[in-house]
Amino acid sequence: MSYDYKVLRKISAKFTVLTLILFSFSFSKGQTIPTDDAVISAGKALFENNCTQCHGVSDDVVVGPGLKGVHARRPLPWLIKWIKNSTLLINSGDAYANEIYNKFGKTQMQSFDFKDAEIISIVAYIKSESEKVPVVAAAAVPQGGGGVQQVSSNDGVSNNFILVLFVLVLVIILIVLVLILSIITKYLNSSTNISDIDKEVIESKFDLSAVYNSKAFKGIATFAFILVIGKACLDGLVGIGISQGYAPTQPIAFSHKLHAGEYKIGCNYCHTGVYKSKSASIPSANICMNCHNAIKQESPEIQKIYKAISTGRPIEWVRVHNLPDLANFNHATHAKVGGIECQQCHGPIETMEVVQQYSPLTMGWCINCHRETAVNGKDNHYYDALMAAHTKSQDGNAVKEPMKVKDIGGLECSKCHY
Ligand code: HEC
Ligand code: HEC
Ligand code: HEC
Ligand code: HEC
Ligand code: HEC
Ligand code: HEC
The missing domain is CATH 1.10.287 (Helix Hairpins)
Known part of the structure; x- marks a missing residue:
């Protein structure tokens, strides 16, 4: 079924290009927002393929602001300039551009190599969505920190x-x-x-x-x-694409509830990389053997560990968490430097018989935490100078905000994307 969608999308993309070419002939340089159905659906396709991971056509913030009514907020030429290259507009000193850029924690919106007509079609789509009766609009717009998939x-x-x-x-x-x-x-x-x-x-x-x-x-x-x-x-x-709550059956009935909960074995006893490298790592059978060469030898589940060691074939644990390759996540940065508890991201693992994915692991999820979480300066003198500078740079009479992850570049695309 999903394959069919892809084919359909390709066809509709071709169709979009065609209508856009026709449209750019008929629409020379006039600056009104068209209400043609063909233009609006072309704009819808462009919007869904390029903008939905950061924007909805509602009042809700995703990564960027909700775009409901933006056609009325900003003149068309401004929108065209902004979408083509927001950085250029910000650097040109445009007051509004600088205001939203600062308001959104200096998150850069990427540039789009679009023709004017294409951008106008997107605006036409936004306008038509914004003017829909509220009930309809609410149903048509994805809610919350979702991505393209929604x-x-x-x-x-x-x-x-x-x-x-x-x-x-x-x-x-x-x-x-x-x-x-x-x-x-x-x-x-x-x-x-x-x-x-x-x-x-x-x-x-x-x-x-x-x-x-x-x-x-x-x-x-x-x-x-x-x-x-x-x-x-x-x-x-x-x-x-919901994988939140994903809890595959594992080859051995290993229980975190028993090991991490009842027996209080430290997480990093088994996940040895978690405080010092990118990957937390899944323990090898040798680590299990530290105890199970003596404990519960007769259990059929423990026999599986012996078998793995004697045949030299590692236990094939099923991966629960899986970020796409394009994203870069580092455990040491978060668990050690940031001082964040495992449970904040993984939930109450020590009560789980079977591990499940607790957080959504979407871009919105990462970014929200970077917006809200203060940098951990305790026992870490690396940040002393930065923090002093951060506090100083704020208005003398304003409430002093602690330095957040966003203030050290936690919203920059290149920090998370290769
Ligand atoms: C990677 C995230 C991202 C993508 C993708 C993105 N934007 Fe943005 N956009 C932002 C952010 C963040 C802002 C707020 C300003 C800033 O921080 O630069 C913004 C601001 C805007 C604004 C100004 C909104 C206002 O309230 O004044 C418009 C218009 C806009 N984007 C349109 C688009 C369109 C159209 C697309 C798709 C072609 C798009 N954006 C794709 C992140 C994104
Ligand atoms: C005795 C060893 C051991 C201890 C202690 C332990 N784990 Fe695990 N952990 C494992 C094994 C084995 C797996 C792979 C099988 C599974 O998913 O249940 C695993 C899987 C995980 C996963 C899922 C990995 C994936 O595939 O995405 C997370 C998250 C996790 N552990 C977190 C923790 C946390 C947090 C603690 C401490 C509260 C902890 N573990 C303590 C052995 C251990
Ligand atoms: C620090 C010691 C320790 C380590 C390391 C350890 N376990 Fe255990 N494990 C225990 C204890 C204690 C029990 C409970 C035994 C009992 O119920 O009598 C247990 C019970 C189990 C059981 C339940 C057996 C049954 O039939 O009741 C399984 C399965 C198991 N462990 C798998 C593993 C695996 C897989 C690893 C390696 C990833 C591992 N354990 C690492 C201490 C450990
Ligand atoms: C800031 C959120 C966050 C914190 C804190 C965190 N993790 Fe993770 N963890 C993740 C993400 C995201 C992934 C998926 C990484 C990937 O797919 O590349 C993951 C994956 C894992 C995995 C699967 C193997 C791997 O390394 O990819 C294990 C095991 C794990 N975490 C254990 C832990 C333990 C133990 C702690 C606490 C000491 C911890 N995590 C703290 C977010 C977190
Ligand atoms: C629970 C809050 C939380 C979540 C969720 C979270 N982070 Fe972070 N992240 C932090 C904190 C705190 C730091 C700052 C660590 C430090 O002091 O350097 C950080 C730092 C980073 C850095 C280094 C930034 C820099 O400027 O050095 C990267 C990259 C990063 N996180 C990626 C991710 C990705 C990718 C995800 C989502 C998969 C994610 N984070 C989810 C809290 C979080
Ligand atoms: C804090 C970390 C973080 C930052 C900063 C970040 N991203 Fe992402 N981004 C992610 C993660 C994690 C995913 C994968 C989420 C998923 O699969 O749902 C992702 C997914 C995406 C995707 C979707 C890819 C796809 O296949 O659906 C695009 C496009 C993207 N990011 C662009 C950007 C741009 C442009 C910026 C800069 C404004 C940015 N990201 C900043 C973490 C981040």
């Missing part, structure tokens, strides 16, 4: 919605048919002057409707109906 999931859900509707209509038609059939047979049965042969036919028809009314048929219909709805819901979830 929007594609909206497509998925609406497609599934159509499917469900289709099935519903089918079921209703069936019910109506059955009703009509039983009314006709009743009517014919009650009329007296029919030949015997006709009667036989009528009776046989009645048998057919009995099938429709039978428990078995109803059971099958209900089952099919539930199946379709269930699949629709599942597809919706997979489309969002």
Whole structure:
């Protein structure tokens, strides 16, 4: 199913380019926002492919501000300049540009190599979304710190919605048919002057409707109906790319609740890299053997550890957390330098029988924490000078804000992306 979407997207992208070319002919340099459906849907495609990881067309902040009504807030030429290259506009001293840049913690919006017509189509889309009746707009706009996937999931859900509707209509038609059939047979049965042969036919028809009314048929219909709805819901979830709560079954029934909870074995006893390197690392069977060469030798689960060691084939733990390759995350930076507890990101691991992904691990999640969390200066003199400078640079009479991760570059794209 997702493959089909990709093909459809490609086709629609081609179509978009075509409409845009046509559009740029008809729309020379005039500066009004068009209301054409073709332009708006072209703008929608561009927006969804380039902007949704940072913006929604609502009042909610994702990474950048909500863009609802921005067509009214800013003149079109300004928007074109901004989207083409916001840094240029900021450096030119534009007051508004500098104001939002500072307001959003100096997060740089990337540049887009778009033609004017393309940007105008995006603005046309934003305008049409902004002017929709609130209820509709709320449904069309992804909420919260979501990414690109959320929007594609909206497509998925609406497609599934159509499917469900289709099935519903089918079921209703069936019910109506059955009703009509039983009314006709009743009517014919009650009329007296029919030949015997006709009667036989009528009776046989009645048998057919009995099938429709039978428990078995109803059971099958209900089952099919539930199946379709269930699949629709599942597809919706997979489309969002939700892996929060992901808790795969592991090859050995290892319990954090038992080891980290009851026996209070320190996290870094097993995850040896967590305070000194990028990766926390999963313990090798040798670490288990420190205890299990003596403890519970007879348990079939422990036997699996012995087998791994004797065959030299490592235990194939299933990875729970998985950032995409484009993102760079370092445990030592967070757990050691930042002084953040494992539980803040991984949840109450020491109570989990089976590990599950506790946080969403989206870009919005990383960025929000960098906006809100103060740099840990305790026992770390590396930051002394910076912190002093930070405090000094603030207004004498303003409340002194502690230095946040954003103030040391925690919102710069290159810190997290290679
Ligand atoms: C990587 C994140 C990111 C992406 C992608 C992004 N923006 Fe932005 N955008 C921002 C941030 C952050 C701001 C706030 C200003 C700043 O910090 O530079 C912003 C500001 C804006 C503003 C000014 C809003 C206002 O309230 O005045 C507009 C308009 C805008 N972006 C449009 C777009 C469009 C259109 C796209 C897609 C083509 C896009 N942005 C893609 C991050 C992004
Ligand atoms: C006795 C060794 C041991 C101790 C102690 C331990 N872990 Fe683990 N941990 C493992 C093993 C083995 C796995 C891989 C199997 C699994 O996921 O359950 C794992 C997996 C994990 C994962 C998931 C890794 C992934 O695949 O994404 C996290 C997160 C984690 N541990 C955090 C912790 C935290 C936090 C603590 C301390 C509260 C801790 N662990 C204590 C052995 C240990
Ligand atoms: C510091 C000591 C220690 C280490 C290291 C350790 N365990 Fe354990 N493990 C225990 C103790 C104690 C028990 C509880 C034994 C009992 O219930 O009598 C236990 C129980 C278990 C059990 C439950 C066995 C059963 O049948 O009840 C499994 C499975 C297990 N450990 C797997 C592992 C794996 C896999 C590793 C390596 C990643 C590991 N352990 C590392 C101390 C340890
Ligand atoms: C700031 C959030 C954060 C904190 C704090 C944190 N982790 Fe993680 N952890 C992550 C992320 C994000 C990943 C996924 C990394 C990836 O896929 O590259 C991860 C992955 C892991 C893994 C899987 C193996 C690996 O290294 O990728 C283990 C094990 C783990 N963490 C253990 C711990 C332990 C133990 C602590 C505490 C000492 C801890 N984490 C603290 C965010 C955090
Ligand atoms: C719970 C809060 C929290 C979360 C969630 C978090 N971080 Fe951080 N991050 C911090 C803190 C605190 C620091 C500052 C550490 C220090 O003092 O250098 C930091 C620093 C960093 C740095 C170094 C920045 C610099 O200027 O040196 C990078 C890169 C980074 N984080 C990436 C990520 C990524 C990627 C994610 C999401 C997968 C993430 N962080 C999630 C709190 C968080
Ligand atoms: C604090 C860390 C952090 C910062 C700063 C950051 N990103 Fe990200 N970004 C991530 C993480 C983590 C992901 C992967 C999240 C996911 O898969 O949902 C991501 C995903 C993305 C994606 C989506 C890729 C895809 O395949 O969907 C784009 C595009 C992106 N970032 C661009 C930017 C730009 C541009 C900036 C600078 C304004 C930026 N990021 C700043 C952590 C960060």
